[in-house]
Amino acid sequence: MMEVSASNGTVLIVDDTPGNLALLSDTLSEAGYRVLVATDGCSAIEQIQYVKPDIILLDVMMPGIDGFETCSRLKADPATAPIPVLFMTGLSELDDLLRGFGEGALDYIVKPIRPAEVLARIEVHLTQSRNLRRAESLLDHHEFAAVAVDAAGDIVWLTPAAREWLADFSELQGTASSADDVLPETLQGWFQRWLRQSGRNASEAESDVHRLAPGFALRVSACQNPDEYLLLLQREDAQWTPETLRDKLKLTFREAEILMWIARGKTNKEIGIILTTSPRTVNKHLEHIFEKLGVSTRAAAVAMVLQRG
Template sequence: MTSDPGVVLIVDDAPENLAMLHEALDAAGYRVLVATDGQSALDRVALLMPDLILLDAMMPGIDGFETCRRLKTDPLTAHIPVVFMTGLTETGHILAGFQAGGVDYLTKPLNPPEVLVRIVAHVRNARQMASARDAVDAAGHAMLSVDSAGCVRWQSPASREWLRGYLSTDGRLPPVAMAWLDARGPDPLSVVVDGRRLSLSRLASDGSGITLLVRKRASVPEPEALTGVCGLTSREAEVLYWVACGKINRDVGEILGMSPRTVDKHLQHVFEKLNVETRTAAASLVMDGTLFSRAFV
C-alpha cells in the first residue's frame, strides 16, 4: 500500500504560482491547501496542520518572514518545515528566511520537479523527527527544545502535558531551569511540578537552542507522611525523604543541619527497619508506595 505523501500548504499572492504548484503537487498525490497572505496561512494552519509549508517571502500585509516567525514561536506549529519561495536572491533576504525559521528556499521562477524533490526530503525528515519524539513519549519520557532565551521552540505531546503550569505565560522555562542551563549545572536538574518530580537533561544543542529530555517520577511523600511508618522516627523520615529525592549524604546533612556521618547513622537505622540494604531500595519503597502498604501488614 502506498504511503500518504502528506499535506502541503502553499502561500502565495500570485495566482499563476498557486495554479502551477497546486497542479504539480496534486499530481504527485499531495493534499493541497492554499492561502494568498500570511494571516490566511495562519488561519489555515490552525484548522489543519500541514506536513510542510511553501511560503512566498514577499506578500501584502504579513509578509512571509513574519508569518514564519509566528509559526516558529508557537510550540504547536514550530515543527512544521517552512520552505521559502522568493525572487529575492540577495544574501540578506536568504539569511532572513533562515533566521525566521525556514529550512530551505526556492528561487522564482520555480521548477516543479525541483520543488517536489525538496518537499519529499523535508517531509521525510520532519516525519522521522516526529516519530523519534513519539517514541520518547511512549517510553515514558518527553522532549522539548528551547531557544537561548528559554522560550519553547517545540514540545512533544507528553512534554506539553507535563509542563503545563510550569512554563511562564509567554512559554519560557522558569528562572531555576534557565540558571541551570546558563551555568551548565549538574545534569539532570530535578524540580517538583504539581506534586510530581521532573528531571531535565540536556540532549543536544544546535547553536540556536537546546533540546531537553524530560523524565517524570511519582511524587515523594512529605516527611510528615513518612513519620511513624514502619517505626521510623521523625528524623529518620526526614533523611529518607531527601534520599528518595536523590540527595547524597552530604547534601542531606547540609539541608538538615547534621554531619554526613550522622546522616549515615540514621540511614542505617532506616535500612534495618525497612529490611533493605541500599538507599536505592529504600527510595524505591517510598516512590512506589510499597512502604505504606508494609505499615499495615
Template sequence: MHASLNELPARADIDGASAEVVLIVDDVPDNLSVLHDALDESGYTVLVATSGEAALQRAAQAQPDIVLLDAVMPGLDGFEVARRLKARPDTAHIPIVFMTGLTETEHVVAAFQAGGVDYVTKPIRPREVIARIAVHMQGARHARQARNALDAFGHATMAIHIGSGRAVWQTPLARKLLQQYFGADDPAPPQLLRWLQVQSALAAQGHAPRPMALVREARQLVISLQERTSDEDWLIVMREVSDTAVVEAMMQNFRLTLREAEVLYWVAKGKTNRDIGDILGSSPATVKKHLEHVYEKLGVETRTAAANLAMNKLRL
C-alpha cells in the same frame, strides 16, 4: 478543489493517512491552484493559507511536514511568518521553503536568516518545487519519527535555550505533560527555567544534575537534564511515573476508599497532612479525618504504624 480554509483538520486527524502534509502559503489564488494540483497528483496531502495570520494558525493546528511560504504578502510577510514559526516550540521543527520573485542577495539572505532551509523563484515551476520538497521531506520524516519514538516510550523530550529561556522545540507528549503539571500553556514555565539554571550550573562544574519531581494526585512527573545540544541549548527528558497500581492495591488489601488509599499512600511516602492536602486539593482537617478512618480499618493508632503496615503488606 482546495480544502476549505475554515475546516482545516488537526494533525491527529491527518495522521490517519500515510501521505505527508504540505502547507502552501500564498496570497495569490492562481499560485495556490497550480501548486495544489501538482502536489496532490504527487501524493501529498495539501493544505493552503492565503495570509500570514492564517498560516500561523494552520501550522500550529495541522503540524505540516513542510511549509511552502510566499516571501511577499500583505500584512505579515513571509519572513515574519517564518520567524514566528521558528520561535514556537511546536512548529520550530517544520522546514520552510520560501517562494520568492526577489532574487537579490539580501532577500535570499533574509530568507535563510528567518529560518528557511531553501527557496524557489517565481514564476513557480512545479516539478522543481516537488524535487526540492522531496529532499527536505526526508529529513523532516526522520526527525518526526525520532520524536514519535521518544513519545512512544514515554520519554517526552524538549530543548530549552537557557540564555533566552525559550523552548526551542518539544515533542507532543512533552507539551501535554507541561500543560498538565504546570497548569499553563507557557512552553517554558518559570519553575522549570529556574531548575534548569541551577542544574546546568551544576553540570558545568562537573556535578551530576538532580531531577525535578512534580506530584499530581497519585502520579509524578520526573524531569531530568540530559545533555547540552549546543552552546546554550539543553535537552530535557520528562517521564511520568504512575503509582495508581499501588493505590489500587491499598484499596483492595485494606478495604479503603480511593481517597483513604491516596492519603495512606502519601503517609507512607512521609508527607505531612498539609502536604497531602496540597497534593489532593483538600484541607489538612479533611486529610486528618480520612487518616482516622484509615487507622480504624488498619487497626493501628499512629502514622508510623499505618505506614509500616502498608509497606509490609505491599511488599508481600
C-alpha cells in the same frame, strides 16, 4: 484543528500569483499530494485553523502581511510552529532570506519555479519532519525525562516526564515551578557552575551523575544542536520498605506500602494492581497518609519520605 490524510501528504501553497499557484498545484497533485491554496498570509493562517498541512510553500512578497510576518505568526503559535515552511522568492530578494531563516523557515525555492526541484525539497523536508515527529511521539509516550537548555539555562524543549520531574523538584525545594520557562534556581546554579568548569568544550562534554537532592539526580549528555545542552533527569530508586516507613512515619502497614509505591512513581491505578485493591481504596488511604504527615500533595509526601529516608 483537523488532520488530513493523503498518500504523500498535504501541501499548503501561499502565493498571490495565479500562474505560480496553477503550476505548483498541478505539479504537486500529479505527484500524489493533496494541495491547499491561499492567496495571502491572513487567509493562510485562518485556513490552517481548520486543515493542518504537512508542509507550507510560502511566497515572500504578498499583499497584506508578507511571507516573513506570516511565517513569524505561524512559528509563534505552538499548534502551527512544527509545520515546515519553505519560502519562495525571486533572485533579487535573496538578501532578505536571512531574515526568513530567522523567522523559522527551513529552506527556500528560487523563482522561476522548477517543478523537479520543488518536489525534491518537499520530499526531503517532509521526511525529516516525520522522523522528528516520530521521535517526539516516542519521548512523549515513555517515561524519559530529558530537557534541552541553552547556555542561559532557558528551556528549549522538554519531555512530559521532565516537566513532572522539574515540578516535583521545585516543590521539594519550596520554590515556584517554572518548568516551561527556565530551570529551577538550584538546578540553574549547578548547571552554570558545570558550564564554567567545562570551559569551551561544554557543548560536547558529558557529566557524571550528580545528586541534587534526595531522590533527584541528573547528568549532562552531549547535544547535537550547537549551543544547547541535554539534561537527563533521574529519580533515585531509594530502597524503602513498608516496615521502615511504618516505623519512621507512624503509619499503618498498608499506608506504608502505598506511600512506598508512590515514592517510586506509581499511580493510584498501578498501586491498586500491585496491592490487588481498587484505585478508590488507594486514594482513601492516601487521604489518611496526607493527614498524618501534615501535607496536601503526593509530591510533598514523597519529599517527606526522602528527607526522613
